[in-house]
């Protein structure tokens with residue numbers, strides 16, 4: 001018997017990407033109030049799937065969930081806004097205007113560089129924007145977000161690419177080159193995935209290329225959910241053609257004619273920019289049928305996500321596009337064998353794909369010549385509002401972290417005790433360790449941390465670390481897909497432990513906490529439950545004195 005999820009993949013795939021199940025669920029939950037249930041049931045009938053499947057998906061996401069209906073404005077509850085301490089005041093001001101019932105929360109709007117972030121009518125605001133709330137409501141105010149962009153070393157991703165026609169010469173040339181030769185170039189570059197795992201890109205491309213099938217997909221994972229990270233957002237908004245061309249090149253090599261750009265719903269501006277630029281590509285004849293007489297067809301589909309961190313995990317992301325409840329899938333089969341709609345699929349991160357045009361233009365060897373050891377090329381880094389010069393930076397892999405913090409970020413604005421680097425599942429790096437680390441996968445691993453997305457959220461000296469750990473457990477409990485019990489239950493138990501220790505006369509049993517962390521680490525199916533223990537263990541190791549009053 002085939003697993004149920006596989007059958008739903010097939011049934012969802014019969015409709016293909018246009019008017020797909022996921023988008024229709026999103027539309028119905030937004031539009032309908034009284035007839036919502038009936039419309040969702042009708043949709044299930046149309047797709048020949050169970051009503052429970054559609055209900056399971058609709059009740060999962062922050063934006064489609066029934067209990068969140070009626071929210072008009074959303075306050076960011078991401079880690080950087082939390083440690084900046086800006087959100088309580090902001091929340092109060094917003095509730096004053098809209099009332100509690102209409103005020104919701106969103107997990108990280110990618111405005112970590114200036115905090116005070118909120119979302120209203122498909123637009124994000126931050127910094128001093130809250131002072132213009134009346135103007136925003138009246139539709140007379142446009143956000144003036146600004147952040148510093150800089151580079152040290154080789155600007156691979158942040159360099160301006162100028163005229164689009166000229167830039168797409170890379171694409172026109174690629175279409176005339178043998179696919180194996182292109183693959184070889186990427187192999188020589190040693191490009192490793194920037195989405196967290198650092199997996200060599202060529203392996204996936206080659207595997208998918210060699211898997212038989214007429215229909216294949218290249219999926220760009222633009223669900224940048226890590227609170228603190230805004231590097232994918234930068235690329236989508238400021239360098240969209242590097243991302244789009246990267247997808248086209250990958251698609252051409254492995255034989256995929258459809259590229260799916262899955263962008264988080266918290267980035268409405270990125271969605272609009274990419275939609276516009278795809279139109280331009282159509283007009284210029286760089287995508288469509290028989291592109292420039294090459295015999296190759298390629299087109300894009302943008303999917304706007306509906307608010308769920310776990311959709312950044314690649315198999316959950318594929319289930320999400322199919323309109324299934326986004327639960328992490330057991331591997332094998334790998335997406336390159338059975339991915340979207342059960343077809344061979346490569347999923348890559350935005351930044352990984354954005355490196356491809358540079359690699360083809362300058363050669364794989366040139367890319368491999370930048371960086372350190374097995375970490376080649378450059379890496380984007382997001383620095384939060386605790387830096388004197390917050391912003392988005394690019395540095396060669398292997399650059400000392402001291403250079404990034406002092407030269408690029410110009411040091412800390414306030415006394416900082418630790419940095420949470422690489423998202424919620426990354427390590428908690430005490431400032432005393434800065435001089436031991438360089439910006440690359442190996443250095444972070446050896447130091448007992450994780451490079452991840454290279455986002456930096458600072459924990460100021462006066463911020464209670466136990467409160468930060470409570471936040472991490474709470475985040476995981478909220479975002480867990482619920483497939484495996486160590487994560488589903490363990491994250492909630494951890495949250496309760498720290499909540500009680502912070503608010504009541506309760507001390508956490510250290511043995512119990514250690515058991516919980518070990519169970520999460522060894523028993524979780526994916527890196528959400530499996531990765532949460534890392535920052536907690538780092539905190540227990542480096543900040544034992546501060547945490548001691550909370551422990552039995």
Ligand SMILES: Cc1cc2nc3c(=O)[nH]c(=O)nc-3n(C[C@H](O)[C@H](O)[C@H](O)COP(=O)(O)O)c2cc1C
Nearest residue numbers: 193194195221223224225312313314348349352527
């Ligand atoms: C909980 C969780 C969240 C993730 N979030 C993202 C994400 O937001 N963006 C991303 O590219 N990869 C994310 N990943 C990693 C993906 O599963 C996958 O490894 C990646 O998209 C592959 O692309 P890459 O090889 O280019 O890095 C996440 C993984 C986990 C376990």
Ligand code: SF4
Nearest residue numbers: 482483484487526529
């Ligand atoms: S670890 Fe958590 S998010 Fe990952 S599969 Fe298990 S329940 Fe889902």
